[in-house]
Amino acid sequence: AQKITQTQPGMFVQEKEAVTLDCTYDTSDPSYGLFWYKQPSSGEMIFLIYQGSYDQQNATEGRYSLNFQKARKSANLVISASQLGDSAMYFCAMCFRDNYGQNFVFGPGTRLSVLP
Amino acid sequence: SQTIHQWPATLVQPVGSPLSLECTVEGTSNPNLYWYRQAAGRGLQLLFYSVGIGQISSEVPQNLSASRPQDRQFILSSKKLLLSDSSFYLCAWSVQEGTEAFFGQGTRLTVV
Numbered sequence A: 001a002q003k004i005t006q007t008q009p010g011m012f013v014q015e016k017e018a019v020t021l022d023c024t025y026d027t028s029d030p031s032y033g034l035f036w037y038k039q040p041s042s043g044e045m046i047f048l049i050y051q052g053s054y055d056q057q058n059a060t061e062g063r064y065s066l067n068f069q070k071a072r073k074s075a076n077l078v079i080s081a082s083q084l085g086d087s088a089m090y091f092c093a094m095c096f097r098d099n100y101g102q103n104f105v106f107g108p109g110t111r112l113s114v115l116p
Numbered sequence B: 001s002q003t004i005h006q007w008p009a010t011l012v013q014p015v016g017s018p019l020s021l022e023c024t025v026e027g028t029s030n031p032n033l034y035w036y037r038q039a040a041g042r043g044l045q046l047l048f049y050s051v052g053i054g055q056i057s058s059e060v061p062q063n064l065s066a067s068r069p070q071d072r073q074f075i076l077s078s079k080k081l082l083l084s085d086s087s088f089y090l091c092a093w094s095v096q097e098g099t100e101a102f103f104g105q106g107t108r109l110t111v112v
Helices: none
Strands: A003-005 A010-014 A019-021 A024-026 A033-039 A046-052 A064-069 A074-079 A088-097 A102-106 A110-115 B003-007 B010-013 B019-026 B032-038 B044-052 B055-058 B065-070 B073-078 B087-094 B107-111
Touching (some): A010 A019, A019 A110, A024 A074, A046 A064, A074 A088, A102 B044, B019 B087, B019 B107, B044 B073
Parallel strands (some): A010 A110
Antiparallel strands (some): A088 A102, A088 A110, B019 B073, B065 B073, B087 B107
16 A cells, blocks of 8 residues: 655754754565655645656755655655745555556655744 | 736635635646645645546545636635634646646635
């Protein structure tokens, strides 16, 4: 069964510093996708970055990069130059195909607090 | 461009009352549609997902049901709400063979 693990319930980072949020996943499927979402206090889920299981290069989107280590089954999110507005919950997720269609599984989340 | 609408944003309902949360997607056809529930400070729990009209997969036995009467409409319902149904409910869609899921604004339901 597919599973996402995020071992950091909460993280603190100083403004303008870089921070890494950990994510490990478990699947036996050869084809899957990995995502990171940001959820500010308003509750909306904001898509940040995507990594396909066959992608050779790590995904990057502005200040976000995904450190994809396939052999270790990890997909850590790196946020460079943290900003106060980055304070939020961050969820790692995976999409996969089951007998019914395309499904998603989410990790428990990491609460990031950026300190001024 | 594609957009997803979910309403209402907040809802307070008495125990035992019915529930209907609506989600619609614009700008795409034949999307996958999902209903998630999120307890305070917790991760997302998949409740239902649908790959087409009238096709609903129930992930977790609940006091809830889902329906997809039209291609881009997904409805979460309950006949009688329980106190434990209080939560944050999120609707999402994805392309059938695509990548990320896109989320609605969410509905914060409080059952009193």
